[in-house]
Amino acid sequence: MTEATIYGLAGLAVFGLGLMGVLGAADRLRRLVALNLCAGGAAMVLVASSWRPPPAAPDPVPHALVITGIVVMVSATAVALALIRRLYSLETDTDA
């Protein structure tokens, strides 16, 4: 059992948990956090795929992909949060 297997499987488990969260959660914020878990899991699988047995250096390409993915995900999170804030303001204004 190599590091790649351990962390790769953990990444898949995290992705699966995130999937459950997205499908099962009712709350907007929680669903967004669950989506972030999915992203983390997918990134972990990619990083695990880059690992090589020690003397060899890891494959840098997945590392670059994951960095790109992290930046993309924070952008999407920020947009979703802006929508959540705006919706909350509008909903509380009309309900009150």
Added chain:
Amino acid sequence: MTVLLAFDLLLAASIVGLAAATLLMRDAFAMIVAFIVFGMLMALGWARLVAPDVALAEVAIGAGLSGALLLRTLAHLRGGSLSAQGGASVSAPANGATQGVNALLAGLATCALGLAYLGAPQNVPGLEAHVADAMPESGVTHPVTAVLLNFRAYDTLMEVVVLLAAVIVVWQVERGLAETPAPALGTVYQGFARVALPVAVIAGGYLLWIGAEAPGGAFQAGAVLGAVAVLGLLSRHVRPAPAHRPLARGAFVVGTAVFALVALGVAGAGRVAFEYPPAQAKTLILLIEAMVTISIAATLAALFHGRAPVAVSREETDR
């Protein structure tokens, strides 16, 4: 070796456990904190997988900035405080049956994916040999930077475009939104911020510079500088005003614009877009990185701040 194996197993289990805890926490604040800790542990795992660049980016952006964004939104939903009293509560999932079925489906799918993962061949050669061959012509000595800024520069340009799109959408969505009780730091933290800000600025510049040959680079540097700006916003050292808007717009687009212009500008004389002349590769990459760092820092701070700067008096007339 066995100690390390045990450590890896423990760390992987903790990562999965924290992911589960994140979803199970009833209180939204606890959920976000669990998510941030999850990100930190994941970064530790990536460091174990010899991916220091990714670990840095995850700590700074994935866990750090996402966490800050989530907490800021939670404060908004709870009317300025992070405690659970008052404002919106994060309700637990209601429909047990649907949730059960969904969870079952997701679990089955995950098991299938796990089996497929175990069935995948181990250590298929990736692109590392190609990268190693092309490194001498890349203009930098750090492979991840070479991939990001040279071999797959087009992806990176589009990633900066995603950031630009995000800030445009956030400004659009929050246009005319009433002033929210933005969280502020207490006096102790204000003092801390005064000390920390210059240190962090220097750290960001160092990360940018070192990225050419060691882990670090534009994204990590941008994230650190973005965090600086966030601290500045929180400690009220920086108060966005309408006069800052043109400057902010310029900072958001400068990375994308310079990157795209360089990409097109190097084309011609037998070269295609993004094909830097080898002699100028290092200079051009540093120029792009510096501009992208500015854009990333400004954009991340703006994403945290939310809406475009509006004068308070204007605000009142708007409503």
Added chain:
Amino acid sequence: MPEFAPDPMTLAILLPLFGAIAAFLAPRAAPLIGLGAVGAMAAAIAAVGHAVAQAGTVTVPLGGWGAPLGIELRADGLALAMLGLTALIALAVGLGALSAFAGEAPADGQPMPRQRAFFWPLCLLLLTGMNGVYLSADLFNLYVMLEVISLAAVGLAVLGGTVAALRAGLAYMYASLLGALMVLLGVGFVYLQTGRLDFAGLAGAQGSPALSAAFALMLVGLALKAALFPLHFWLPEAHANATAPASALLSALVVKAGLYILLRLAEAGPFPGEAILTLLGVLGTGAVLWGGVQALRAERLKLLVAWSTVAQIGLIFVALARAGTEGLSDSWRAAALLILAHAVAKAGMFLAAGRIKDVIGHDRISELDRSAVRPALAQLAFALAAISLIGLPPSLGFIGKWSLMEGAMGAGNWHWIAVTMAGTLLSVAYFSRALTGFLRFDRVRAPLDEHRGWALADAPPVVLAGLAVGLGLAAGPILAVLDLGRPFGVTP
């Protein structure tokens, strides 16, 4: 290597990007900048067309590295047709947006009305993403492009700023994000198996559990993005609650990105076998029926149009499945024709529906015949677009449906013909709900002078809807363009 410097493919992607930056920096000049950027983009696409007509398939190894290390842009007939379609729709929607957002002129010193200030940067970023998808030959790059598209599309969907639009926009964002993350994990599995990210690496790969997992993930993710039944739940509200120009872009172009990538995956193969293709056809059938029934029940015109998108997307999947895996080398043409037909007609129809709503002040179907004013040209455009979507000759929709049924007959798959027929009948039924409302204005004895006259805003929907009908006569040239560079590797 192309003699152009820089090459037109890169320009087709980057020109709208420069336009977006300029429009963001100078909001007041945004419409001018936007139309200029779309025009420049169309010129670049014409140059791509010239190159494709000469050489069949053209590729640009960005950075000079070439696959698998670098990213390659690749254009063939299918990509060219989609690029041309995008330019056409962007131009028409852009012109329509000029007057749609012209309503309240901003007083000096006041912030620009939100919709106008932000429409153009978002629209141009969307075009960057769309063109990037058509030209990409790299799986991870496609993921990034999908994210560019989804952020811009969400921004466009919530432009109106109403609670309904924001709610629908957030649901759309979540669906879109989940779809993209599934694609990302799928890309991870591909890399695990093949160690490459380009389509060529996929084509040469042996089947394996990891590759099956990759395809399953990408298939579900893209089906979510393309709103294939039952993953369509986010679409009707998001498209119906957006402002008309945004709805036109979302419905005509954005959902096509997922479909296009699915076509490309099927081309690169190894596409999962007969069973998966049949499943796609069955889900498409579900979409045709469910979308049709919901369109019959819709109370608002724009919601009806949005549900008809669900049904039409389903039909495109039926077209792909019509003749099994062996027939895929021909079925893609039927799917591509339906994609083009739906895009042109639906953009025209959404713009027309927006005009009707603007002129008579609401879009409740039951009260369409009680309006004193008569947006005659918009109604004409709506009817023409309906002709193409129903599939009456000589429209482009007819050619697409004919191609679908011809292939299904050839393969003896009569059940797909039955589905197409059922979908056609349903579309006649739901569109006639709106059309009868248009025709029965006699209920209101309003003086004719309340007619508001023609407006520039009527031109884009009429032109688009006219093209949706008229392009059926140009089916031969369109098919010739699609076959340039021989997508799916088969001689026509």
